[in-house]
Amino acid sequence: MKQLVLFISLVLSAIPVKASQQDAIDDAESWLTQLSHSLNSLNFSTSFVVVKNNHAEPYHWFHGVNENGERLEILSLLNGPRRDVLKKGDVVSYIEPELPPYSVNTETLSGPIPNIFSGDILSLKEHYNIIPAGKSRVLGRSAQIVRILPKDAGKYAYWVWLDQSSHLLLKLAIVNRKGQQLEQIQFTHLDIDDKIPESLNILEKTELPEVVTIPEGFQEQKLSxxxxxxxxxxxxxxxxxxxxxxxxxxxxxxxxxxxxxxxxxxxxxxxxxxxxxxxxxxxxxxxxxxxxxxxxxxxxxxxxxxxxxxxxxxxxxxxxxxxx
Amino acid sequence: MSESKFETVSSLVDNYQAQDDSVLQDVLKDNDMADTWQRYHLIGDAIRDELPNELDFDLTDAIANAIAEEPTVLAPIAKPTIKEKIKAKVVQFSKPFGQVAIAASAAGMMVIGVQQNVASNDTQTPYQVADTGRAVGGIAEPVSLNFQQNARVSQEPTMAEQHRKFHALLQDHKQQLKISALATSEVTETPIQEAEKSAK
Structure with a gap:
């Protein structure tokens, strides 16, 4: 009888622990969902620096959603030759020194921040564990840390720091198995506004370069x-x-x-x-x-x-x- | 017109009589005139045999320019935590060549930096690549700059070639991501996909 009581009490005490772990994971997942939502819906003007081995690449990033629900974006590399990415609805334009400007018909622009962050981010659950890792202070704001850890050891982990009020990204680190940060994106300034940033209004009126059509079947060639x-x-x-x-x-x-x-x-x-x-x-x-x-x-x-x-x-x- | 400008400088150099204050101000403001002023004084020194042993003509300017052009000014890496220290060690391990360069005196690096920047900075290096893998053999003393340069020259063809190759690969990888319509929007179907589906 005593044993049974002990057993039951043990079980009872174990359940809340399990439940709170699950809660925490759910919480982390909802943070990522909110990040994705914020990246799609908020008007913001922000700067960030991509820190690599021994150098840093500063970027400026404007994002807004116009009355038609179209996403407008400008992402500019601030050092060296001009590299700009412009996005208006589902047209993304690249302005780079190597090529004449061109546009691509696509939903998301290709930049330092993984595309999936503004897409179906929870689809990562299949191959990554999403766990909360406490709170911290980044960019003068209180931040929630979420770790996206690979289930396969042959990949890197992604740690993200999210703003507690806007849920936007404040920092991202790509981390190896030993916990060493190989690459970081550190935001250095963040302005969130009800109105669309002024430069996006200008973008809306500008005509983007012509859309390149990728020939049908170009990406599905038979290789030996x-x-x-x-x-x-x-x-x-x-x-x-x-x-x-x-x-x-x-x-x-x-x-x-x-x-x-x-x-x-x-x-x-x-x-x-x-x-x-x-x-x-x-x-x-x-x-x-x-x-x-x-x-x-x-x-x-x-x-x-x-x-x-x-x-x-x-x-x-x-x-x-x-x-x- | 510019002729008279330089005459003014000349007279100022020859007998520094306090002419008009505005003339002095003009000289200070005008880069050409300032250079001329410097040159005249140099000539004067040479004639009077008062030159120092070494002349560092416009080294200061060159260095200042080089620093201005340096892409790695911003470095908002957080505090040097323990993790950072570990990372630093790994970086050292993984790029032995860069290590030598760091070990060389800062001044030496600066001078090399000036020459390299002037020669080949502009469009070719959007990203720098850390050397890993192959160590460059035969570097005896980190302080001996000449020796280091020789070692680099002997390795140059393959090293430079490999570097270019890696650089091109990294760039192409990014480029392919941009035109990879499928990759960027897996969830929503692109017109291309739809066209294909209907074709099938």
Whole structure:
């Protein structure tokens, strides 16, 4: 009898603990949902700095929603040659030194902040654990920390600091298994307003560069090689042949994503027969390159070097039907 | 007109008689005239054999320019927490070459920086890439700048080539993300997808 009472009391005392853990996770998830909502609905003008190995890239970012419910955005890199991204509704324009200005028909612009943050962020739950990690002070505001931890060790974790009042992003860090921060986005200023920022009003009146049409089937080309291994959750998105912008080297290209991280794999014939893997890091983004049996394989993306190497090693040429 | 301007400077240099105060002010304001003033004094010193052993003509300006052009001025990294320290160690480990450069005296770096910046800064380096992987062998003394440069020259072709390659890859990766309509909007279907569906 005594044992039973003890047992019951133990069970009873355990339940609230479990429940509060679950509450905390739900709480963290609702924080992310609110972040996504705020990124879609608020008018704000903000600055942030992307801190990589030994340098920093400052950006200015305007965001607003006009009366028609269209999202207007301007994202400008403030150092070096001009790089601006403009977004009006579902047209995104890129103004860069390498290319004449062009527009793309897409929902989200491609910048330092992962697209998924303003999309269906909870879809990450499938491959990441979302857990709360307490409170902190960032940008003079009280912030809630949420950690997005990969279920697969072959990926990085993302830590986000969210503003307690507006739920907007105040800081983001990409962190490896040892807890070292490889790349950070630190917001340095944030203005939230009822009205659309003035420069967005100007954007609304400006005509954007012409939309480039990506030829049908360009991203679904049949390539004679496959990538056999990727960290869990990665799905194939694109396969095409193109020339690398600056070196003009023709490559075959496939890209993969798990929703948060994008990995590109490049394959081309090489002049050497073998070359050991070599890599560099640009913040959390690795570029790894090796030559195996006269085939050059490169992997680029925000994944640990071990994963990148394994992806490169797993590239397998398909035996074509033409060979007798 | 400019001829007379320089004559004014000349006379000012020759016998520094307090002419009009406004003339002095003009000289101070005008960069050309200020340069001329400096040059005339230099010539004067040379004639009188009063030159110092070393002349650092416009080094100050060059350094100031280099600093202004330096892309890594902003660094709002938080306090050097323990994590930061660990990170710093890892960075050191992962880029032995950069390490040598850091070990070299700050002044030395500055001078090299000036030359490199002037030569090749502008459009080519939107992002810097940390060296990892291959260590550059044969660097004896971190202080010996000349030696370090020699080592770099001997490694140059492959190193530079690799660097360019990585740079191009990183850039292309970003570029592909931009035109990857599928990648950026998985949830909503793009016109391309719809077109394909209807085609099928």
């Amino acid at each position: 090689w496959v990538v056999d291994w990727l960290p869990s959750g990665f799905k194939h998105i694109n396969a095409n042949r193109h020339s690398i912008l600056t070196t003009k080297q023709p490559v075959e290209f496939q890209s993969f994503t798990d929703g948060l991280v994008h990995v590109s794999v490049y394959v081309s014939p090489a002049q050497e027969q073998q070359r050991a893997a070599d890599f560099v890091f640009d913040g959390a983004t690795i570029a790894l390159n090796q030559v195996v049996n006269g085939i050059e394989v490169s992997v680029v993306g925000k994944v640990p070097s071990v994963s990148a190497k394994r992806i490169a090693d797993s590239v397998r040429l398909l035996v074509t039907n033409n060979t007798p």
